[in-house]
Amino acid sequence: MxxxxxxxxxxxxxxxxxxxLEKQSQxxxxxxxxxxxxxxxxxxxxxxxxxxxxxxxxxxxxxxxxxxxxxAKTTPNPDQVALGKMLFYDPRLSINNKISCKSCHNLESFGVDNRATSLGHVSQTGTRNAPTVLNAVYNKTQFWDGRAKDLQDQAGQPILNPLEMAMPSENAVIQKLSKISGYRDSFQKAFPGQENALTYANLSLALARFEETLIxxxxxxxxxxxxxxxxxxxxxxxxxxxxxxxxxxxxxxxxxxxxxxxxxxxxxxxxxxxxxxxxxxxxxxxxxxxxxxxxxxxxxxxxxxxxxxxxxxxxxxxxxxxxxxxxxxxxxxxxxxxxxxxxxxxxxxxxxxxxxxxxxx
CATH class of the missing domain: 1.10.760.10 (Cytochrome c-like domain)
Incomplete structure (x- = not known):
């Protein structure tokens, strides 16, 4: 023994x-x-x-x-995780109010939709399979081609992709959410001390904080x-x-x-x-x-x-x-x-x- x-x-x-592909470092x-x-x-x-x-x-x-x-790779901030979870499940982040992050990354089916390519706005499809969101925090970069440096960088991109959730701009997303009093309060609670907490950067960060818990x-x-x-x-x-x-x-x-x-x-x-x-x-x-x-x-x-x-x-x-x-x-x-x-x-x-x-x- x-x-x-x-x-x-x-x-x-x-x-x-x-x-x-990377040099070793201390x-x-x-x-x-x-x-x-x-x-x-x-x-x-x-x-x-x-x-x-x-x-x-x-x-x-x-x-x-x-x-x-x-x-766990991070110590979760409960308020940011709770906000990120709401955003993850909310189809109002899409232009037609029908598509959420969960649509392609269903946690009931291990973070995927089991489709070759996911259905986006007006049933459009891309060319790549949606990878699982589970344990994604362990990816050194995000997306198949690594175009996002981390989860926060990745989380904001599908919302603006015309083939996916198809919102026209970051500002359009924030304007939409600002009309929902519950989100105004939740952003302020998750990011206290900020004069205007309802920003796209904070939205992406909250989504990332929730996804970091999916281990x-x-x-x-x-x-x-x-x-x-x-x-x-x-x-x-x-x-x-x-x-x-x-x-x-x-x-x-x-x-x-x-x-x-x-x-x-x-x-x-x-x-x-x-x-x-x-x-x-x-x-x-x-x-x-x-x-x-x-x-x-x-x-x-x-x-x-x-x-x-x-x-x-x-x-x-x-x-x-x-x-x-x-x-x-x-x-x-x-x-x-x-x-x-x-x-x-x-x-x-x-x-x-x-x-x-x-x-x-």
Missing amino acids: KKQFTLLSCLGLLACTPNP PSPQASASASASASASASASASLPPISSEDLALITEANLHFQALT TPGRFDQFLQGDGKALNDAEKKGLKAFMNKGCVACHNGPGLGGESFQKFGVIAPYPHQTDPGRYEVSKLEKDRYLFKVPLLRNIEHTQPYFHDGKIADLKEAVRIMAKTEFGDDYSEAQIEELVTFLKSLSGLVPAEAKAAPVLPP
Whole structure:
């Protein structure tokens, strides 16, 4: 037990695979403090964990080299979160009063609408699949092409997109909300001390604060924290395959993705490829067909898959990834192995977030 306690105490300090598109840097004091706190928490938790086999201990140790358990990234401001939740559910943020953030990011279906491309204003569709909003705080940038630097930057864009919620301007949104006394009061409460709290920047920030609470820890996190029985034997076998086959080169960190941009079609071309990816943002040829690596948390429930939503079946998505990224033709058994592990990445959507708020009249 002493060996187990010592090793589990260190798990919070193990780093994930470096982002291949960014230079490594020294950890900030805040990051060091966070790591120390994580290590202390792991040490405390380990005392109550059941005995663990040496094989499980080795697998947990290796897994912690690539992944981290989900934990809250910010200390939520309750008033800002409450305001953000109302805005998230309110269709009045759209030009026709019919489309809300929830329309495409339904928390009852793991933060997606399970459509290849979402229906926007007058049933228009874009060209990209709506990614899950769950655990989106773990993305280093937002959108498939990374055009938004963070959640706040992302949250304000769909409201003004003519294909989505289609409001004509930030000012039009604020004028609309300013006629609702409940929102005037809620903005002032969420952002006290500001002479005029009802601004588009505060609207985007409140939405981001709510979305930061949409974290879904599950059995995989319990395993990373030292509970060897949290995953069954088939799931552990799939985890080993996921690491040994090299999937962790891109799908790492707390969200198992979201930390880098990678080319879709490294070895073989993706058969449906028409989207230039990050090239649309950077106009750099090296970014053609690069997309942000998607999070794999809750992947069992967030179909259809890929940036274009062309693939509805998780096994088929794994088959395509093996071919395009590794040049391999996986057997059915190999695919089943990986899919079994991927299904262990499901967690619980916070019940409070799923409960629809009372919107101001």
